[in-house]
Amino acid sequence: GQQLNQSPQSMFIQEGEDVSMNCTSSSIFNTWLWYKQDPGEGPVLLIALYKAGELTSNGRLTAQFGITRKDSFLNISASIPSDVGIYFCAGHSYTGTASKLTFGTGTRLQVTL
């Protein structure tokens, strides 16, 4: 199935460092979402973006909806060990009248002390 291109695929960082990841698509989306998934758990919504150019923060997390509506980035500042997990971007669109969410390939984040 269709997936968004997410980069980097994985990253090792030290505690306290800032992290940046992004997501690109050939398709336009109405909404961009960022989820975090811990091992063996379901994805948890971190941030939702509704308008092109929108910049939204949630604590140490900041995300932006690209102006072309085909990309988004997520930044995490001052990373801590509990930031470990897989981060997925997701773009929302409509297929006919059906609501559709397309997921990125994921960025695996590992934080070392």
Added chain:
Amino acid sequence: DSGVTQTPKHLITATGQRVTLRCSPRSGDLSVYWYQQSLDQGLQFLIQYYNGEERAKGNILERFSAQQFPDLHSELNLSSLELGDSALYFCASSVEGEVGGQAKNIQYFGAGTRLSVL
């Protein structure tokens, strides 16, 4: 806690068998979505139901089927199971599944059912 409940949490079965996964959406949510996640893979959309009716199909095998009941809970039926069907299966729900307020289309995920086919 997302408010989406999935049971069972783990399921171990043999090839050729049939299993049923259950999902209760968040209170008030009309749409239910099913996803499959194989080891170290992304989430693959299987099927969506809205208020009891099938609304969209993704990469769902013919051996798999789903339904949404009047109380809005949903079941995913997997039959003639193969080794490759071993995966995490997630259910998500949203208020709406149609064109509407964008916030109403945000999907909230359950904790998943881990299916192991031996």
